[in-house]
Every structure is written in structure tokens, then in C-alpha cells.
Amino acid sequence: MTAELTRDPDGTATQRRSGAAARGRLTRPGGVLPIVAILALLLVLIAIQQPDFFQPASLLSFLGRSAPIIILAAGQYFVIVSGEFDLSVGSLVTAQVVVAARLIDSDPGRTWPVVLLLFGFGLLVGLANGLITTALRVPSFITTLGMYLILVGAVYLWSDGAPRGGLSDEFRRFGRLAVEDVPLLGRLPYALLVLLAVAGLLLLFSRSDPGRTLVAVGDNPRTAELAGVRVGRAKTVAFVLSGLAATVAAILLGGYSGVSFQAGLGLEFTAITAVVLGGVALGGGRGALLGAMLGALTLETLFTLMNFYGVSGALKSTVQGLIILAAVSVGALRRR
Amino acid sequence: MVTIRSETTESDGDLPLLELRGITKAFLDVRVLDGVDLDLRRGEVHAVVGENGAGKSTLMKIISGVYPPDGGSVEFDGTPVSFRSPRQAQSAGIGIIHQEFNLLPERTVAENVFLGHEPLRRGLVDKRAMLRRTAELLDAVGETSFPPTARVGQLGVARQQVVEIVKALALDARLLIMDEPTAALADHEVELLYALVRRLQERGIGILYVSHRLVEVFDLSSRITVLKDGHRVTTAPTAETSHDQLVRHMVGRELAHYYPPRAEADRIGEVRLSVRDGANNRLRGIDLDLRAGEVLGVAGLQGSGRSALARAIFGAAPFTSGEVRLDGRPVRLRTARSAIRAGIAYLTEDRKGEGIAAGQSVLDNALLAGRAVFPRWAGRAARTVRIRDLLAAVDVRAAGDQQEIRFLSGGNQQKVVLARWLSLTPRILLFDEPTRGIDVGAKSAIHDLVRRLARDGAAVLMISSELPELLGMSDRIVVMRDGTIAGELPARATEEDVMGLATGADRAESR
Incomplete structure (x- = not known):
């Protein structure tokens, strides 16, 4: 702006322009303002139907319940903004839950080693997704679809068709319990604390140099390459973040709803819907992590609202489909 | 009617x-x-x-x-x-x-x-x-x-x-x-x-x-x-x-001159970059010395290997044989990243396709190379201040540095990409058609900038298909034909000299 100030003798013109730029920042494609507006609208609708929802206890527990999907969406954000897809997260969540149950086998002493192992597994899956996509040049849609199928089959095979063993209470604490008797707030779910920690770390990353570079990679990989970006490595990091995020989500979900082959069913699409709803462009290069996480929260709020209004839960996937189509077409129109 | x-x-x-x-x-x-x-x-x-x-x-x-x-x-x-x-x-x-x-x-x-x-x-x-x-x-x-x-x-x-x-x-x-x-x-x-x-x-x-x-x-x-x-x-x-x-x-003003003065002989220093017998699938037998303080022009028809030469030096499409030396030391530059680390910058001719990230802001585009090659956790604010100064110095005109670069004119986009490279203070700059599709005013500004960089000790290689520009800017010109260097000409060469070498007419005459 200094250049403009020194050259432009007409101060008012300069100010008018920077005002426009500031407004452009909020409303431009990829900004978070639209998703904040949608979320606010849904919250108003909930308030009309169910004012109790806004009691600290129920609000906090809602946020805690939403934590897994918000974390999944955050991981998915990095993959999508870099121009790729991760369809494997749903089955990775299932795999992690089933593996945890069998390895812990209700023995509290094994909790922490197994948690460590799960992170290692999530990291490996992400690494494999990333390397196959970048080094072997397989489209990520295919890579992660393959990974999805491999994980589903492997888990079935490994557990002989039915989940065995059980999770320890120590493990389940994160998804199920809360810090009791917090002044003013009451019950503070562990899941919410985990969410805040993960969100904080990832927000920090998204604003760091590698995080900003990742967005440029999604926008134009050739430009990024010529500017010295290791494009393959950057994308692989995104897949690894997604795998680690899925691991955290699996720990929370396993704790909350227990062990089943359905633990992560369809979550990849919920996460993608959330990210797109949050203003992140499919194909990459545009959108904010905060938007993606707010998108997930908005989606959960919408499902809650549907519940309050007595809409069948069976419509969930239809609603997700409509959101993806609407969000992508609005994005495409705005980019004209 | x-x-x-x-x-x-x-x-x-x-x-x-x-x-x-x-x-x-x-x-x-x-x-x-x-x-x-x-x-x-x-x-x-x-x-x-x-x-x-x-x-x-x-x-x-x-x-x-x-x-x-x-x-x-x-x-x-x-x-x-x-x-x-x-x-x-x-x-x-x-x-x-x-x-x-x-x-x-x-x-x-x-x-x-x-x-x-x-x-x-x-x-x-x-x-x-x-x-x-x-x-x-x-x-x-x-x-x-x-x-x-x-x-x-x-x-x-x-x-x-x-x-x-x-x-x-x-x-x-x-x-x-x-x-x-x-x-x-x-x-x-x-x-x-x-x-x-x-x-x-x-x-x-x-x-x-x-x-x-x-x-x-x-x-x-x-x-x-x-x-x-x-x-x-x-x-x-x-x-x-x-x-x-x-x-x-x-x-809105008179242009006193089109090209800045050339380098005086004593300002041209030692050899920064030398290539001996460099070759890849587009190039063969490349022998080239690039000196500190000079602007070396590269002429040639479309497809003669001009861009391939710059991309080979920059590691984007590297030489597969031959020897490259930087300040006398042999180096292998296999990727753009390694070239950037070695102090080389490459301004591509395909601005839209591989020069800018169209949907990113002016600031993000200018910061791209610095963030990628020299990432940091501390001191980022100071770096941003420096980039803003650079954007102002190269006279980028935009509605703020948060504006998406795709809304800028070609000349202003080019200046942002220039600022990206200048922020790394490269010692060797490869300019591929730096003024293509750019208006007279911005062109003149870029010419001045190129010359100033050379005067400050950078070694500059500049490709252009506009002969007047090449003749006006270069201290020395090499002409490419069929993937190799057909000849070298002094600063005072004429368009006919260049075209003769570029088309092979010189060879035909001498027979």
C-alpha cells in the first residue's frame, strides 16, 4: 500500500480502494464470512425450537460430540486445499477403532502404547496415500479409494468378521468423559479440550510458511515447483496430517460410541462436505482452515436441527449431497 | 438512407x-x-x-x-x-x-x-x-x-x-x-x-x-x-x-530514453556461471560463460532452445550431461529448488501457466519462493515488511497486497514475480521474455531494473524475441539455433547479424 500512498495524491481515492480491498477480503471466494452467516442462521433456528440448547452444559457437550468430525474436516482441509482428495479417512477411523479394541483387549495398562501405535498407523496410511499419489502419480481419488477398500478388507480379515476385545476406560475417557465442576461452564468434555488443542496446532501450521505454501501448491503446482516448493513432499505432508487427524477422530469416536465396523462409515464424505461448505474449493488453492472447521460445526448443527424438527436421519446423506452440489456450484459461479 | x-x-x-x-x-x-x-x-x-x-x-x-x-x-x-x-x-x-x-x-x-x-x-x-x-x-x-x-x-x-x-x-x-x-x-x-x-x-x-x-x-x-x-x-x-x-x-510523460546505459568494461567481473558441453534432449554442446555485472542476451527463433537453456541452468529441465560450475566450483542443479539455493532465479516466459498462482494474493505470490526455500518460524513479520517495500520499489499497482493477483494487469503480475525473486537477492538471474505482453511504461521500468541488478553485481541472462530490446539491453549476445549456440555477437551487433546466425543464413553464405 505504501506505493500507492506515495503516488496517489488524492487521499480519498486510496482510502476508498483499501476499503474495497478489506471488504473483498471478507466476502471473496474462500473467505469465512458466508459460513459464519449460515451457522448463525442455523443457531437462530435452533434457538426458536429449543432454547435449552444454549445452556452451557448442553452446548459444551454438543461441541464435544462435534469434535471428531471437526478434526476430520481439518485434516481433510489440507488435502483438499493442496488439490487432492482423501477418501480413506472413514475406513481408517473404523480400522483404528477395531484395532484398538483388539490390541487393548480391555487391559488399561496397554492403553498408551496402543494409542502411540495408532498414531504410527495413521501416519503410515497418510504417508502411503501421499507417496502413491505424488511419486507414482496415481490420482488421489483412486489412491485413497484403493486405500479405503484395502483397509475395509484388512480389518474384516484381521478380526475374523466381528470386532473382538474391548477398549479400556482409560481409552474411552477422551470421547466420553468430561472435566466436572468447572466454574461457570459446568461439565467440560475432554473431547472439546482435544479439539481445541488439535485446532490450535493445525491453525498454527496453516499460517506457517509450509501451510501457506500448501495453498499455492493447490492453486498452481507448476508455479510452486519453479518457486522451489517440493510439491510432492508438501502434498504428502497434507495426507499425513489427514491420517493423524483421522487417528484422533477414531480415539474420540471409539470412546464415544464404542467398537463397531460402522464406527467410521461415511465419514470421508461428511468431512469433504464440511470442507466444501466452509468455502474451500475442490481442486485446491482456495479456502481457510477455520472455514473448513466451521463448515463441520455447521453441518453438525444442521443435523441437530433436523433432529429437533423431527426430520428423518435417513436424509443425512441426501442433505450432504445437496450441500456439496450447491457449495461447489456457488463457488464456481463466484469465481467467474 | x-x-x-x-x-x-x-x-x-x-x-x-x-x-x-x-x-x-x-x-x-x-x-x-x-x-x-x-x-x-x-x-x-x-x-x-x-x-x-x-x-x-x-x-x-x-x-x-x-x-x-x-x-x-x-x-x-x-x-x-x-x-x-x-x-x-x-x-x-x-x-x-x-x-x-x-x-x-x-x-x-x-x-x-x-x-x-x-x-x-x-x-x-x-x-x-x-x-x-x-x-x-x-x-x-x-x-x-x-x-x-x-x-x-x-x-x-x-x-x-x-x-x-x-x-x-x-x-x-x-x-x-x-x-x-x-x-x-x-x-x-x-x-x-x-x-x-x-x-x-x-x-x-x-x-x-x-x-x-x-x-x-x-x-x-x-x-x-x-x-x-x-x-x-x-x-x-x-x-x-x-x-x-x-x-x-x-x-503521461516523455520517455527520454528507452534503454539504460550498458555496463562499462571494468564493471564486468569474473565468471559466475560456466557451462561446458551441456546437453539434454533439447540442447547439445552448450558452452557458456556468464559474468558478474553483465547482461548476456540470448537470441534465437522460437523453438531454437532459448528457454530450454534457461530451464537447464535453473534445474527445471536439467542438463543430462556436461559440466556446470558456479564461481568455479562444479555443481549439479537437478531441481529448481537446488538452483534457488545456489542463488539462481528464473523468471519464466509463461507467466500465467507457471509464474503466478492466480488465485493467491499479491503478497502470497511475492512470498512464495521465500516461504518455500527458506521457511521460518520467527521473523516473518519483518520479511513481510521487506516484501512490501520491494513491491513498492518495483511499483506494483494493485488495490492492496491482499488483492488476488489474477485481477492485476500482466505488467503488474510480472512485477510481483520479480519482487518474489528479488526478495532472495539472487546472484544469477535468468529472465525469459521479461517484457512480453507488457506496456511501454512497465517495460522501461523492467529494463532499468535489469540493468540496475547487473550494476549491483548480479549476472543476468536475458532471453527476448524482440531484437531491438535485446540489442538495446545486452552487453553481449549469444544466438541459439537448433538447440545449440550458433554464435556470439558484441553489444554493437545489428539485427541482421542476429538474424543471420539465428536462421543459419551466415552458414549458407560462407559456403
């Missing part, structure tokens, strides 16, 4: 082919066009000139139906029109020849010409009619060097351009917009384009000719309209306009 037709096309009673009145357009509250009037007569070549960001491209996009205007009226052939898509404009008879062609390289000329409106016979594509009509159109524009059955990808750039023009004619275009039509052409191809334009003119087609090359504008046009900052400065008959006047209108 006018009963008596005047002999000259300039007669007052002649209805213009296109008439724009008070055209206004804004993006995100930034006015890019403000009350622009323009008219075009049948068979006229009307040049539209102006600096980057003056609004030329936007105006052409409005005429060709890409954008609707915010205000003002468009009359085409006497009737008010408001096109809602390029397709509507096309079917009304307005064709546009972009700098980048929209051709399918794997298809034949005829298939490209009739793409989307193939002549049908009993529901099937009538190939014979298609070939015949393509041949007629090619004949009409005087093009006989290739048949309608030629594969487009095998034609050179100049011939592909002819295909584009014929494609527009196949849709009965009565108005052709030519946007920087010579940007991708070598000098000898420009003459052919001139001839083609004159034939189109004879057929009564009106041509809006957008170009930065003022020589062409004077050669071809009958009137010139100058745009500046979204306003029309003037429209004047070409015969009554001088070159200096035009430049003055465009930049």
Missing part, C-alpha cells in the same frame, strides 16, 4: 460497424473502465493501445461477450446488443483471437475450424464439405503453405494463428479482435500477419488491434485509441499521430 455513397470510408454518413458509448466496468469496486467511447468502421484497422491495467483487455472482453458492461451501450451493425456469452457475440459476427490459442493440437485444421458447428449431411459430419470450405477460407486469406488436413499441433505458432483467424471467419466474423497477435511470432512471421490483416481489411472486416508494439500499430492501423487508467485519452487518425505523442498519451 444515405443516397450518395462517398468514396472514402471515413465519410460521416457511413454507419460504424461497432459503436461503444460510455462503457463502464468495475471489479470489487475498482473501476477499470470509466465512460469509454469507441467506434470501428467496416474494413478499418483500429488500434487500441495503453499501459497494462489501462483497461484494454476488459474492454475487449466486454465487446466479445465475456463480461457484461456495468454501464454504457454497445451497438453492433446499427443495432444495440448486450451479449450474455462469448458464444452470442460469435454468432453475431464478433471473433476474438487471443494471445493463447484455443486449438486442439491432435485434430486437423478443418476439424478445428468447424469445431462445434460442423457441416452436416444426413445427420453425419460432412467431411468433404468441411475440407472444401476450409480450403476456400485458407485461400481467401492467402494461406497456401498447409492443407486443411494438416494436424494443428504440427504447425508452427504463426500458422496456428492463421487457423484461429480462419476459425473466426468460418463463423462469418465481421469484426475481429486481435489481442497482441504478434507476441508469439518471430520477426519474419510478422510480415505474413501484416499481409493477412490487409486481406481481411479488403473483405470489409473491421479489426480492433490491441498491441504493445507501436511499430505495428503505425504500420497497420488507420486510427489509434489510447486508454489510460480506464479512460479514453484520445482517438486520432494514425497519419496525424507521432510515435512520441502516442507514448506521451500512454504513460
Whole structure:
């Protein structure tokens, strides 16, 4: 702006322009303002139907319940903004839950080693997704679809068709319990604390140099390459973040709803819907992590609202489909 | 009705082919066009000139139906029109020849010409009619060097351009917009384009000719309209306009000189970069020394390996054999990243395709290389301040550094990419067509900057297909032909010397 100030003798013109730029920042494609507006609208609708929802206890527990999907969406954000897809997260969540149950086998002493192992597994899956996509040049849609199928089959095979063993209470604490008797707030779910920690770390990353570079990679990989970006490595990091995020989500979900082959069913699409709803462009290069996480929260709020209004839960996937189509077409129109 | 037709096309009673009145357009509250009037007569070549960001491209996009205007009226052939898509404009008879062609390289000329409106016979594509009509159109524009059955990808750039023009004619275009039509052409191809334009003119087609090359504008046009900052400065008959006047209108000041002074001999230092017998699948037998403080010009026809040379040095398409030394030490630069780390910068000729990340902000684009190659956790604010200073120093004009770079003019985009490289203080700079598609004012600024970098001790290699620019800027010129260096010329060489080496005419003479 200094250049403009020194050259432009007409101060008012300069100010008018920077005002426009500031407004452009909020409303431009990829900004978070639209998703904040949608979320606010849904919250108003909930308030009309169910004012109790806004009691600290129920609000906090809602946020805690939403934590897994918000974390999944955050991981998915990095993959999508870099121009790729991760369809494997749903089955990775299932795999992690089933593996945890069998390895812990209700023995509290094994909790922490197994948690460590799960992170290692999530990291490996992400690494494999990333390397196959970048080094072997397989489209990520295919890579992660393959990974999805491999994980589903492997888990079935490994557990002989039915989940065995059980999770320890120590493990389940994160998804199920809360810090009791917090002044003013009451019950503070562990899941919410985990969410805040993960969100904080990832927000920090998204604003760091590698995080900003990742967005440029999604926008134009050739430009990024010529500017010295290791494009393959950057994308692989995104897949690894997604795998680690899925691991955290699996720990929370396993704790909350227990062990089943359905633990992560369809979550990849919920996460993608959330990210797109949050203003992140499919194909990459545009959108904010905060938007993606707010998108997930908005989606959960919408499902809650549907519940309050007595809409069948069976419509969930239809609603997700409509959101993806609407969000992508609005994005495409705005980019004209 | 006018009963008596005047002999000259300039007669007052002649209805213009296109008439724009008070055209206004804004993006995100930034006015890019403000009350622009323009008219075009049948068979006229009307040049539209102006600096980057003056609004030329936007105006052409409005005429060709890409954008609707915010205000003002468009009359085409006497009737008010408001096109809602390029397709509507096309079917009304307005064709546009972009700098980048929209051709399918794997298809034949005829298939490209009739793409989307193939002549049908009993529901099937009538190939014979298609070939015949393509041949007629090619004949009409005087093009006989290739048949309608030629594969487009095998034609050179100049011939592909002819295909584009014929494609527009196949849709009965009565108005052709030519946007920087010579940007991708070598000098000898420009003459052919001139001839083609004159034939189109004879057929009564009106041509809006957008170009930065003022020589062409004077050669071809009958009137010139100058745009500046979204306003029309003037429209004047070409015969009554001088070159200096035009430049003055465009930049609002006199240009005292076009090229900064060359390096004095004692300012040229030791060899920074040397290549011995460098080769890859595009290059062979490259021997090159690049010295601190000099601007080494690289000339050559399209496809002679100029860009391949820069990309090989930069590691983007590395040498597969031979030796590269930096300050006397042998190095292997296999990736752009390793070259950047070694202090080399490469300004690509394909700005849109690999120079910018179009959807990112000016600031993010400028920071890209620094973030990627020298990431940091602390001191980022100071780096941003430095980049802002650099953006100001190279005089980027934008509505703030958060504006997406795609909304900037080509010249301003180029300055942002320059700032990106300058922020790394490179010791070797490779400029590939640094002023392509850039207006006079920005061009001059970039020339000054290139020279200043050399004076401060950088080694500069500069590729350009504009010979006057190359001759004006270089301390020394190497000429490329067929993937190798055909010869070297001193600063005072002539265009003929360069062309002789570039085309191989020197060899033919000596035999």
C-alpha cells in the first residue's frame, strides 16, 4: 500500500480502494464470512425450537460430540486445499477403532502404547496415500479409494468378521468423559479440550510458511515447483496430517460410541462436505482452515436441527449431497 | 438512407460497424473502465493501445461477450446488443483471437475450424464439405503453405494463428479482435500477419488491434485509441499521430530514453556461471560463460532452445550431461529448488501457466519462493515488511497486497514475480521474455531494473524475441539455433547479424 500512498495524491481515492480491498477480503471466494452467516442462521433456528440448547452444559457437550468430525474436516482441509482428495479417512477411523479394541483387549495398562501405535498407523496410511499419489502419480481419488477398500478388507480379515476385545476406560475417557465442576461452564468434555488443542496446532501450521505454501501448491503446482516448493513432499505432508487427524477422530469416536465396523462409515464424505461448505474449493488453492472447521460445526448443527424438527436421519446423506452440489456450484459461479 | 455513397470510408454518413458509448466496468469496486467511447468502421484497422491495467483487455472482453458492461451501450451493425456469452457475440459476427490459442493440437485444421458447428449431411459430419470450405477460407486469406488436413499441433505458432483467424471467419466474423497477435511470432512471421490483416481489411472486416508494439500499430492501423487508467485519452487518425505523442498519451510523460546505459568494461567481473558441453534432449554442446555485472542476451527463433537453456541452468529441465560450475566450483542443479539455493532465479516466459498462482494474493505470490526455500518460524513479520517495500520499489499497482493477483494487469503480475525473486537477492538471474505482453511504461521500468541488478553485481541472462530490446539491453549476445549456440555477437551487433546466425543464413553464405 505504501506505493500507492506515495503516488496517489488524492487521499480519498486510496482510502476508498483499501476499503474495497478489506471488504473483498471478507466476502471473496474462500473467505469465512458466508459460513459464519449460515451457522448463525442455523443457531437462530435452533434457538426458536429449543432454547435449552444454549445452556452451557448442553452446548459444551454438543461441541464435544462435534469434535471428531471437526478434526476430520481439518485434516481433510489440507488435502483438499493442496488439490487432492482423501477418501480413506472413514475406513481408517473404523480400522483404528477395531484395532484398538483388539490390541487393548480391555487391559488399561496397554492403553498408551496402543494409542502411540495408532498414531504410527495413521501416519503410515497418510504417508502411503501421499507417496502413491505424488511419486507414482496415481490420482488421489483412486489412491485413497484403493486405500479405503484395502483397509475395509484388512480389518474384516484381521478380526475374523466381528470386532473382538474391548477398549479400556482409560481409552474411552477422551470421547466420553468430561472435566466436572468447572466454574461457570459446568461439565467440560475432554473431547472439546482435544479439539481445541488439535485446532490450535493445525491453525498454527496453516499460517506457517509450509501451510501457506500448501495453498499455492493447490492453486498452481507448476508455479510452486519453479518457486522451489517440493510439491510432492508438501502434498504428502497434507495426507499425513489427514491420517493423524483421522487417528484422533477414531480415539474420540471409539470412546464415544464404542467398537463397531460402522464406527467410521461415511465419514470421508461428511468431512469433504464440511470442507466444501466452509468455502474451500475442490481442486485446491482456495479456502481457510477455520472455514473448513466451521463448515463441520455447521453441518453438525444442521443435523441437530433436523433432529429437533423431527426430520428423518435417513436424509443425512441426501442433505450432504445437496450441500456439496450447491457449495461447489456457488463457488464456481463466484469465481467467474 | 444515405443516397450518395462517398468514396472514402471515413465519410460521416457511413454507419460504424461497432459503436461503444460510455462503457463502464468495475471489479470489487475498482473501476477499470470509466465512460469509454469507441467506434470501428467496416474494413478499418483500429488500434487500441495503453499501459497494462489501462483497461484494454476488459474492454475487449466486454465487446466479445465475456463480461457484461456495468454501464454504457454497445451497438453492433446499427443495432444495440448486450451479449450474455462469448458464444452470442460469435454468432453475431464478433471473433476474438487471443494471445493463447484455443486449438486442439491432435485434430486437423478443418476439424478445428468447424469445431462445434460442423457441416452436416444426413445427420453425419460432412467431411468433404468441411475440407472444401476450409480450403476456400485458407485461400481467401492467402494461406497456401498447409492443407486443411494438416494436424494443428504440427504447425508452427504463426500458422496456428492463421487457423484461429480462419476459425473466426468460418463463423462469418465481421469484426475481429486481435489481442497482441504478434507476441508469439518471430520477426519474419510478422510480415505474413501484416499481409493477412490487409486481406481481411479488403473483405470489409473491421479489426480492433490491441498491441504493445507501436511499430505495428503505425504500420497497420488507420486510427489509434489510447486508454489510460480506464479512460479514453484520445482517438486520432494514425497519419496525424507521432510515435512520441502516442507514448506521451500512454504513460503521461516523455520517455527520454528507452534503454539504460550498458555496463562499462571494468564493471564486468569474473565468471559466475560456466557451462561446458551441456546437453539434454533439447540442447547439445552448450558452452557458456556468464559474468558478474553483465547482461548476456540470448537470441534465437522460437523453438531454437532459448528457454530450454534457461530451464537447464535453473534445474527445471536439467542438463543430462556436461559440466556446470558456479564461481568455479562444479555443481549439479537437478531441481529448481537446488538452483534457488545456489542463488539462481528464473523468471519464466509463461507467466500465467507457471509464474503466478492466480488465485493467491499479491503478497502470497511475492512470498512464495521465500516461504518455500527458506521457511521460518520467527521473523516473518519483518520479511513481510521487506516484501512490501520491494513491491513498492518495483511499483506494483494493485488495490492492496491482499488483492488476488489474477485481477492485476500482466505488467503488474510480472512485477510481483520479480519482487518474489528479488526478495532472495539472487546472484544469477535468468529472465525469459521479461517484457512480453507488457506496456511501454512497465517495460522501461523492467529494463532499468535489469540493468540496475547487473550494476549491483548480479549476472543476468536475458532471453527476448524482440531484437531491438535485446540489442538495446545486452552487453553481449549469444544466438541459439537448433538447440545449440550458433554464435556470439558484441553489444554493437545489428539485427541482421542476429538474424543471420539465428536462421543459419551466415552458414549458407560462407559456403
